[in-house]
Amino acid sequence: MTNAWVAGTLVAVVAGVVGFFVVLRSSAFAAHAIPNGAFAGAAGAALAGVDTLVGLGVFAALAALTIAALGHRARRDVATALTLVLLLALGDAFLAQTSAYANAVFALLFGQILGVGSGDLPVVAGLAGASVVAAAVLARPLLLASAVPDIAEARGVRLAAMDLAFLLLLALATAVAVPVVGVLLIFSLLIGPPAAARAVVRSPLPAVLLSVALAAVTVWASIAASYLTNWPVGFFVGALSAGVYGAARLAAWAAGRAGRAGRGRAAARACR
Amino acid sequence: MHTLFAPGLFASAQVRTALAVGGVVAVVSAVVGVLTVVRGQSFAGHALTESAATGGAGMYLAGVNPLVGFVAGAVAGAASMQAVGVRNLRGRDLATGIVLGASIGLAALFLYLDTTVVAATGATQQILFGSIFATAPGTVVLVAGFGAGAVLIVAVVARPLLLSSLDPDIAAARGVPVRLVAAAHMLALALAVGLSSVAVGAILSTALLVGPAAAALRITARLGRAVAIASAVGVGSTWAGVVLSYDSATWFAGGNGIPVSSLIVGVVIVAYLATGTAVRLVPRR
Numbered sequence: 414m415t416n417a418w419v420a421g422t423l424v425a426v427v428a429g430v431v432g433f434f435v436v437l438r439s440s441a442f443a444a445h446a447i448p449n450g451a452f453a454g455a456a457g458a459a460l461a462g463v464d465t466l467v468g469l470g471v472f473a474a475l476a477a478l479t480i481a482a483l484g485h486r487a488r489r490d491v492a493t494a495l496t497l498v499l500l501l502a503l504g505d506a507f508l509a510q511t512s513a514y515a516n517a518v519f520a521l522l523f524g525q526i527l528g529v530g531s532g533d534l535p536v537v538a539g540l541a542g543a544s545v546v547a548a549a550v551l552a553r554p555l556l557l558a559s560a561v562p563d564i565a566e567a568r569g570v571r572l573a574a575m576d577l578a579f580l581l582l583l584a585l586a587t588a589v590a591v592p593v594v595g596v597l598l599i600f601s602l603l604i605g606p607p608a609a610a611r612a613v614v615r616s617p618l619p620a621v622l623l624s625v626a627l628a629a630v631t632v633w634a635s636i637a638a639s640y641l642t643n644w645p646v647g648f649f650v651g652a653l654s655a656g657v658y659g660a661a662r663l664a665a666w667a668a669g670r671a672g673r674a675g676r677g678r679a680a681a682r683a684c685r
Numbered sequence: 686m687h688t689l690f691a692p693g694l695f696a697s698a699q700v701r702t703a704l705a706v707g708g709v710v711a712v713v714s715a716v717v718g719v720l721t722v723v724r725g726q727s728f729a730g731h732a733l734t735e736s737a738a739t740g741g742a743g744m745y746l747a748g749v750n751p752l753v754g755f756v757a758g759a760v761a762g763a764a765s766m767q768a769v770g771v772r773n774l775r776g777r778d779l780a781t782g783i784v785l786g787a788s789i790g791l792a793a794l795f796l797y798l799d800t801t802v803v804a805a806t807g808a809t810q811q812i813l814f815g816s817i818f819a820t821a822p823g824t825v826v827l828v829a830g831f832g833a834g835a836v837l838i839v840a841v842v843a844r845p846l847l848l849s850s851l852d853p854d855i856a857a858a859r860g861v862p863v864r865l866v867a868a869a870h871m872l873a874l875a876l877a878v879g880l881s882s883v884a885v886g887a888i889l890s891t892a893l894l895v896g897p898a899a900a901a902l903r904i905t906a907r908l909g910r911a912v913a914i915a916s917a918v919g920v921g922s923t924w925a926g927v928v929l930s931y932d933s934a935t936w937f938a939g940g941n942g943i944p945v946s947s948l949i950v951g952v953v954i955v956a957y958l959a960t961g962t963a964v965r966l967v968p969r970r
Contacts, residue, residue, distance in 0.1 A: 439778040439779065441782030441785075445728075487961075488899075490725050490726070491722060491727055491895055493727070494891055494894075494895040494896075495895060498892040498950050498953075501888045501950075502947040503947065505946055506943050506944055506947040509947075598793075600782075601790060604783060608782070608783065644794060647789070647794075648791065648797070651787055651788075651790015651791065651793065654786050654790070655783055655784075658783050
């Protein structure tokens, strides 16, 4: 149980940080496609008798490279969709060759947070640390390239290189998270908490910190709720991530309304 | 001849159903897909396969025909995406992501309850990776019916939808009900995806929606031609994949063959890459 808390927290930190850039760059589709591509890699690793984590990592990187390569000549969403179906089709073909590992591979869809052993923790911690360091190194040019691409280019930031770096960062985050929370849930964590943070806070660093905090609370509450109800962790992660975003949108709307009303009253006083 | 069309291929009822369902799905996906690619909504098209699966799992739990659940799930997903916010491309990406995340969570719950309450293991795989060979013959009629509905909606809104995709302001000034037209497109997309994801599985649904349409739009910018080319590419890829899959049982010693979805996706991707190369090699007049 302690292992689940620690591993879940590590994943939440990574998702909070990397997810901030996912939302900033409107790359939700890539955040869905790369973990799914990694899933295919796990199926391939099972077939080849290699460690699952290697398969996950290699295919996550492969997905990132394919999206970037196809994206040169096509719209991003088309490139992402084709990468997604290509890798999933490959995974399907791998799974069809043997049924021996099917259950272990399908377990990766929803992850096994309650099955994390203490032997897994150093690997998760190491990869999580690497993701956060990579994000910190990339932060400034990536922020610039995402928010004001023209200015970034004028300052010598190479946009295509930044795009590829971002996709590879996403792939690294995937390799950390998929064994713990699964292909489907890492997506929820990469979108919901960061989008909620961005809805209420504008400047980058506070938004990243809030995003990490919201992701951590989502994971902790989900583990606790799952433990109490025996329902799958995935349901709570999905529901809470969407709920956190909904609440943040509501808060931002209420604040905006109050702000407008305040300005309206001030204007009315000024007119008198 | 026999190396390509293996003996007994066309005598197999499974193959005949697969060819029929695959053909109908490919055409409907191509028609809806062209406008989906033009509008940059491939992500929504894919996300709806997941909300369709969520609906299917939910209805399975309620004891209703899962087919109804797939369509209902996709329509509910599309409505939620419209509700969360669709003002611009960036907003749509996020709205789609939020709805996708929530429906994945619900699917996790439904599948858990399905397997514990109804005691139907194997539901997970079946819903996530449907197979065109496993389609019941009766499904063909349903797929054709809902597919025709989707095509009809697209035919009615195609012109105003295209205009409002290219320039929403001009469209609004010309009296096009931009939001209504966008909602109609999402409804057509939901019908098409809901049906195709239950008939041929989620992977193939997205592949047939995006691949042929994107290939066609590399060749022509005209809507009618793009739809015709996309349909041809979609149907051709699907049938080629079905035939190859039937043959593939003899390719490996184990006799496991390659899943039909994988082969169809492979052909679609090859067709997409080939059109890209062809367009670059043949100079435009």
